[in-house]
Amino acid sequence: MDQNNFLVTADLYASKEKRFINMVIDTIGYYAFSFIIGLILGVFELLGISGPLNFIASMGTIGSFIFSISIMLAYFCLLEVPFQKSLGKFATKTIVVMEDGSKPTFQDIFIRSLCRLIPFEAFSFLGQDGRGWHDSMSNTYVVEIDRFEAKKRSLHELNQIGVAQEL
Template structure:
């Protein structure tokens, strides 16, 4: 007998509002991290008398250096937190999480692809379509789901699957 496998359905996907809230919250966290890192670099530079890193990160004026510094913070933030928990701070607050099509937790490689796609210019506008799925979701083949709906649907599926096995 071929068992039926669980799959994510569109009714449990996070809404565009939830996704926007995730973006805003996570962006604020990244700004705070950037400021904190800049302050640490400034203090360490003052204490050691070595200003090489300070000049490179803090004093360099230009959009390219700002973009690179922001991209590094973004990559480190999402890669660490989503690899460990499948959720960012924004996703914890909105009770959403990242899953694969079968409802399982994404691997490091899938989170890496997802994270690197976030630095594609204008990626934030990819949510304007009907489904509200960004390029970092589509390319990495991941889904952001409403955790309450996901857990409820998955529990129902597993319960029905268990009932189906009783007759075997």
């Protein structure tokens, strides 16, 4: 794909319904991920390794809040950095891309994930274009994979017109 010619357009955006489904599934995924971390800490405690659990218990309210944020950031970064998808996006066949169709960097995903912490951000995707604040602030787009891939193929095929083919 010639990155200089490709541009994500509104016709590729995931629908608001799919964005809502992503949010619901990812909320469940986040809680499941938190539960698994809790189980791991519990197993450590049973094995006599009480340091991590004692540290978390001693953090207080602000420390617990920071720990919860860290779990949320880990959930999204562990999924979206390598796969460009969270669990919700796997289910709805959507993907996170940059405006030129390229894969977001760790920094892009990290910023995107941090922006999810803005109060009422979850409702921001209900705007006219269906992009949430975490999309616009990180310059990322959630697109339908099938339409995205079709547009990339079409652009590639257009770019191949007039190019000599090896025999």
